[in-house]
Amino acid sequence: MTAYIIRRLLLLPLILFGITLIIFGMMQLLGPDRLLAAYVDPDTFNKLTDEELEALKEKYGLNDPMIERYTKWLNGVLHGDMGWSVVGKMPVKDALLQRIPYTAELALYAVFPVVGIGIWLGMIAAVHRDKFIDHAIRIFAVIGWSFPDFVFGLFVLMVFYSWLGWLPPGNLSLWAEDVVKSPSFHHITHLLTVDALLNGRIDVFWDALRHLIGPITTISWLWWAYLLRITRSSMLEVLNKEYIRTARAKGLDRRVVINKHARRNAMIPVTTVGGAMVINLFAGTVIVEVIFNRTGLGRFTASAATQLDYAAIMGSALFYSTILVLGNLIIDVLYAVIDPRIRLG
Amino acid sequence: MIDVENREPILRVKDLKTYFYTEDGVVKAVDGVSFELYPGETLGIVGESGSGKSVTSLSIMRLLDERGRIVSGEIIFKGKDLLKLSEGEMRKIRGNEIAMIFQEPMVALNPVYTIGDQIMEAIILHQGVDEKKAREMAIDLLRKVGIPEPEKRVDQYPHQLSGGMRQRAMIAMALSCRPSILIADEPTTALDVTIQAQILDLMKELQNEYGMALIMITHDMGVIAEVADRVAVMYAGHLVEYGEVHEIFKRPRHPYTYGLLSSIPRLDVEQEKLKSIPGTVPDPLNFPTGCRFHPRCEFAEERCKVEEPEMVEVLPNHYSRCFFWKKLEDLEVK
Numbered sequence: 001m002t003a004y005i006i007r008r009l010l011l012l013p014l015i016l017f018g019i020t021l022i023i024f025g026m027m028q029l030l031g032p033d034r035l036l037a038a039y040v041d042p043d044t045f046n047k048l049t050d051e052e053l054e055a056l057k058e059k060y061g062l063n064d065p066m067i068e069r070y071t072k073w074l075n076g077v078l079h080g081d082m083g084w085s086v087v088g089k090m091p092v093k094d095a096l097l098q099r100i101p102y103t104a105e106l107a108l109y110a111v112f113p114v115v116g117i118g119i120w121l122g123m124i125a126a127v128h129r130d131k132f133i134d135h136a137i138r139i140f141a142v143i144g145w146s147f148p149d150f151v152f153g154l155f156v157l158m159v160f161y162s163w164l165g166w167l168p169p170g171n172l173s174l175w176a177e178d179v180v181k182s183p184s185f186h187h188i189t190h191l192l193t194v195d196a197l198l199n200g201r202i203d204v205f206w207d208a209l210r211h212l213i214g215p216i217t218t219i220s221w222l223w224w225a226y227l228l229r230i231t232r233s234s235m236l237e238v239l240n241k242e243y244i245r246t247a248r249a250k251g252l253d254r255r256v257v258i259n260k261h262a263r264r265n266a267m268i269p270v271t272t273v274g275g276a277m278v279i280n281l282f283a284g285t286v287i288v289e290v291i292f293n294r295t296g297l298g299r300f301t302a303s304a305a306t307q308l309d310y311a312a313i314m315g316s317a318l319f320y321s322t323i324l325v326l327g328n329l330i331i332d333v334l335y336a337v338i339d340p341r342i343r344l345g
Numbered sequence: 346m347i348d349v350e351n352r353e354p355i356l357r358v359k360d361l362k363t364y365f366y367t368e369d370g371v372v373k374a375v376d377g378v379s380f381e382l383y384p385g386e387t388l389g390i391v392g393e394s395g396s397g398k399s400v401t402s403l404s405i406m407r408l409l410d411e412r413g414r415i416v417s418g419e420i421i422f423k424g425k426d427l428l429k430l431s432e433g434e435m436r437k438i439r440g441n442e443i444a445m446i447f448q449e450p451m452v453a454l455n456p457v458y459t460i461g462d463q464i465m466e467a468i469i470l471h472q473g474v475d476e477k478k479a480r481e482m483a484i485d486l487l488r489k490v491g492i493p494e495p496e497k498r499v500d501q502y503p504h505q506l507s508g509g510m511r512q513r514a515m516i517a518m519a520l521s522c523r524p525s526i527l528i529a530d531e532p533t534t535a536l537d538v539t540i541q542a543q544i545l546d547l548m549k550e551l552q553n554e555y556g557m558a559l560i561m562i563t564h565d566m567g568v569i570a571e572v573a574d575r576v577a578v579m580y581a582g583h584l585v586e587y588g589e590v591h592e593i594f595k596r597p598r599h600p601y602t603y604g605l606l607s608s609i610p611r612l613d614v615e616q617e618k619l620k621s622i623p624g625t626v627p628d629p630l631n632f633p634t635g636c637r638f639h640p641r642c643e644f645a646e647e648r649c650k651v652e653e654p655e656m657v658e659v660l661p662n663h664y665s666r667c668f669f670w671k672k673l674e675d676l677e678v679k
Contacts, residue, residue: 240410241452242447242449242452242453243452243453243454243455243456245403245408245447245453246447246453246454246455246463246515246518247455247466248408248439249406249408249439249440249444249445249447250439250440250444250466250467250470250518251436251437251438251439251440251441251467251470251471252436252440252466252467252470253436254432261455261458264457264458265455265456265457338457339456339457340456340457340502340504341456341502341504
């Protein structure tokens with residue numbers, strides 16, 4: 001298995017090369033004029049003469065052939081320089097590093113409840129098939145299933161912020177932000193909730209958490225619904241298998257039969273889907289960060305895309321692709337761990 | 346041969362009725378079945394698929410799925426009615442005193458746990474030994490059922506074993522707690538013919554060694570002839586004939602048994618063409634009135650369509666559910 005993991009990791013640079021080349025190429029289709037728009041603010045842009053425009057294009061190298069420009073970008077990345085982000089008004093690398101913890105915190109908080117609760121509810125529904133609890137869980141799932149996350153997010157904002165005032169948007173309240181920015185606050189993990197606890201500031205922790213609950217619920221609900229349905233159907237299928245009857249024929253307790261013999265088998269398809277879901281969760285953070293007005297990689301990527309900040313787009317693409325490839329690798333390994341019939345090679 | 350007169354049965358099934366409540370209606374899978382099992386003997390239960398033979402065995406183990414319900418009857422095991430036991434008490438019997446092996450070793454073993462793990466589970470549960478001891482016992486069992494290199498096989502997964510090996514592992518698992526009854530539900534059906542004979546031999550050998558009673562469920566009269574002491578023939582949820590195996594093979598007194606026996610190819614008698622029983626097993630939602638076999642019976646008369654025959658003792662310890670069993674007296678099985 002180690003050999004397999006190493007082989008897959010060696011492939012990573014190749015995959016990233018392909019992805020960035022494609023995205024870079026697609027952006028070139030916009031033409032040098034549109035790309036230039038990112039560098040100049042709109043008011044001055046309209047007043048520029050053709051000669052001045054040409055000069056600017058030359059200055060930013062926008063007239064160079066695509067391969068030459070890609071090579072230049074790649075060379076920069078290899079030397080730790082990802083270019084200048086117009087949207088972030090700072091080097092792309094710094095902009096990314098600054099925002100990744102915010103999004104990572106959101107994603108981490110979303111992943112564990114999603115996976116845990118989704119699988120747990122799915123198991124309960126399957127074991128109590130057609131009983132009241134099964135119907136209740138499935139209604140809960142249908143609600144998640146039928147709302148797109150942007151609608152659900154707005155709904156959460158309306159009820160829990162606008163009406164009840166419980167869950168405010170943003171990352172932190174102003175007072176808490178002052179605390180976090182003060183020199184006495186140590187940034188150890190860069191995850192706000194964890195750092196707040198490490199600094200002994202329960203009030204900041206609670207404030208950060210209050211800001212996280214809405215976004216987490218919004219991201220999670222759809223995936224809960226999805227994971228729950230897959231777990232339920234997979235579990236129902238497994239419970240009808242003959243080896244479950246064999247296990248019961250041995251005199252095993254129902255709980256052992258379900259938790260040992262059925263669950264591990266039921267987890268095989270769930271792992272495939274669940275893993276892909278967790279990766280997709282990062283996509284969910286884009287919408288949620290925009291709706292809840294949170295600082296983070298998702299919102300940064302969204303603004304970069306709308307303002308054609310191509311260096312920032314390339315940087316985000318590089319980050320998300322890496323997550324995607326590593327995530328898929330983890331799923332494949334997990335898959336082999338759960339099912340002895342799978343052999344990686 | 347078992348002396349039926351003077352022995353106490355270890356298991357007595359009395360008027361067992363197991364119904365399945367489906368959306369389309371009530372399926373009377375087992376509808377009033379009675380038989381006895383004596384210590385150390387082999388009872389063959391034979392019938393076509395859908396005759397209720399597997400449901401009978403699952404009823405004894407109380408392993409029916411949620412739609413199946415035992416609506417009446419008694420299953421007396423060592424003086425206790427299994428149907429009156431709590432689920433907890435029943436669990437102490439399953440795998441410990443009554444064990445079961447299933448048709449397809451392919452799907453009856455859990456694919457994600459090793460063979461050893463699955464054998465040890467029952468040992469640890471019922472015998473209260475530690476894991477190390479259980480593992481030694483599992484290896485001994487694997488050796489006993491004829492699996493080569495048991496020390497290695499014990500750590501292998503089911504998919505790493507051949508079909509015959511898997512069925513041997515199933516047998517090892519079932520025998521791990523030295524049960525007094527082993528129920529084998531078509532244990533050889535999914536196997537190659539050469540392997541079938543080996544598995545049957547192994548089961549007979551282990552039965553003698555452990556002194557356990559065996560219920561062999563099969564659709565194959567050849568298997569019955571090979572292993573059974575007595576045989577119960579099932580058709581559409583009923584027992585239709587019941588008695589000693591030699592007696593029934595020589596003097597079948599129910600047209601269905603007669604048909605089953607005539608459809609076995611024989612080498613010792615000239616046969617032009619194999620006989621078969623016309624028609625198929627009736628729809629369990631909609632059994633025929635009167636005798637359930639009458640639409641397929643070559644001896645059926647008007648009476649069979651309206652009146653349901655009872656089990657009658659046609660010869661000593663030989664029962665048949667047919668009004669016209671005497672007609673078969675003159676026929677010799679061809």
